Amino acid sequence: MAEPKLIVLEDAQSLYKHAAEEIAHFAGEAICTHAEFTLCLSGGSTPAATYKMLAERFRLSVDWKEVQFYWGDERCVPPDDDASNFAMAQRTMLSHLGLQPQQIHRMRGELPPDDGARDYENDLRRSFGIDQGEFPRFDLMLLGLGDNVHIASLFPGSPAMGERERLAVAVEVDAPQRHRITLTPPVLNNSARIMFLVEGAGKAAAVKMALEGPRDRERYPAQIIDPPDGEVIWLLDRAAASQLSRK
Ligand code: 6PG
Numbered sequence: 165m166a167e168p169k170l171i172v173l174e175d176a177q178s179l180y181k182h183a184a185e186e187i188a189h190f191a192g193e194a195i196c197t198h199a200e201f202t203l204c205l206s207g208g209s210t211p212a213a214t215y216k217m218l219a220e221r222f223r224l225s226v227d228w229k230e231v232q233f234y235w236g237d238e239r240c241v242p243p244d245d246d247a248s249n250f251a252m253a254q255r256t257m258l259s260h261l262g263l264q265p266q267q268i269h270r271m272r273g274e275l276p277p278d279d280g281a282r283d284y285e286n287d288l289r290r291s292f293g294i295d296q297g298e299f300p301r302f303d304l305m306l307l308g309l310g311d312n313v314h315i316a317s318l319f320p321g322s323p324a325m326g327e328r329e330r331l332a333v334a335v336e337v338d339a340p341q342r343h344r345i346t347l348t349p350p351v352l353n354n355s356a357r358i359m360f361l362v363e364g365a366g367k368a369a370a371v372k373m374a375l376e377g378p379r380d381r382e383r384y385p386a387q388i389i390d391p392p393d394g395e396v397i398w399l400l401d402r403a404a405a406s407q408l409s410r411k
Pocket residue numbers: 206207208209210211236237238239249307308309310311314315316317
C-alpha cells in the first residue's frame with residue numbers, strides 16, 4: 165500500500181469544508197469514469213458538519229442522482245433514533261438532496277443484530293453484483309476514529325478484527341449502543357479510496373497510535389487499514405495532528 169496521504173487543516177471548520185470539497189471532487193471523478201459514485205458514510209458526530217455542507221454549498225456541484233449511499237457501521241437502534249448513524253446523515257444531508265429511496269442503503273438497526281448484518285450482506289451482494297467470496301469495492305469509504313483507535317465498529321480486541329469472509333457482522337462494543345453492525349476489514353480494505361476525518365485535541369493520541377504507534381492491529385484497529393489497491397487519506401485538523409512527529 166502507498167503511504168497514507170496526510171492533509172492537516174488549520175481548524176475544524178477548515179477541515180469540514182475541505183472534506184466536503186474532497187468528497188464532491190471524488191464524486192465527480194467517479195461519475196465521469198463509471199457513471200456512479202458509491203459512497204460509504206461514517207457515523208458518530210465528526211462528519212455531520214461536512215454532510216450539512218455537502219447538502220447546502222455543494223448541492224449543485226454533484227450529480228446526486230448518480231450517488232449510492234452506504235454505511236460503514238450502524239447502531240442497533242431504529243432509523244429515527246437520535247443515536248442512529250442513518251438518522252444523522254438523513255437529517256444533515258440525505259433529506260435535502262432529492263434522492264430516490266433505492267439510493268440509500270441503510271443498515272437495518274431495528275432488526276435483531278445478526279439478522280441486520282446478514283440483511284446488509286444481501287444488499288451489498290445485490291447492489292454490487294457480487295457472489296460469495298467477492299467483496300464490494302466502494303469508490304470512497306469515510307472513516308472516523310475513536311479515541312481508543314477504533315474504526316467503524318471495529319473496537320480493540322473485537323473478534324470481528326479477524327473476520328476475513330463475512331461482509332458485515334453484528335458486534336457488541338464497549339460504548340453507548342453496545343450492539344452494532346459493522347463492515348469487516350476485507351470490505352474496508354477493498355475500497356478504492358479511504359478517507360479518515362478526525363478533529364480535535366481529544367483524538368491526537370489516537371491519531372499518533374494509529375499512524376506512528378507500535379504495530380498492533382488488535383490494540384489499534386485503525387492500523388488494519390491497508391488497502392492493497394486503494395488510496396488512504398487522513399484529513400486532520402491541527403489539534404488532532406498535534407502529537408504526530410511528521411505533519
Ligand atoms: C460510530 C462511528 C464511529 C465513529 C468514531 C468517531 O458509529 O460511532 O462509526 O466509528 O466514527 O467513534 O466518532 P466521533 O466522530 O463522534 O468522535
